[in-house]
Amino acid sequence: MVSFGNSSRASTSFSAGDFYPKEASLRGFYVLNDLDGPRTAEDLIYLASLVATGELAVDIAAVNDWRDARETLHRLRDRRVAGKAVLLVTGEKPG
Numbered sequence: 001m002v003s004f005g006n007s008s009r010a011s012t013s014f015s016a017g018d019f020y021p022k023e024a025s026l027r028g029f030y031v032l033n034d035l036d037g038p039r040t041a042e043d044l045i046y047l048a049s050l051v052a053t054g055e056l057a058v059d060i061a062a063v064n065d066w067r068d069a070r071e072t073l074h075r076l077r078d079r080r081v082a083g084k085a086v087l088l089v090t091g092e093k094p095g
Helices: 040-052 066-077
Strands: 060-065 084-088
Touching (some): 060 066, 066 084
Parallel strands (some): 060 084
16 A cells, blocks of 8 residues: 555544555655655656546646746645645646
């Protein structure tokens, strides 16, 4: 099992017995800690493939121009965005 995030900080529970048959392990993925890790690119490619095939739903709540990154990050930090935020790198502002 890989946990890719828990922005809501909601409690998560699961049966430890589910891990035994396949000798599974639990790994948390915290993007800010793992950005310089050796597998970051592979992990992000894997996540993107899950999104592309519809196996992983992504709740996009905000789409902003990259020049508005500061405000977008403040909104995320202050929990004023209920979902993911996407920053577009283009020559035009969305709208």
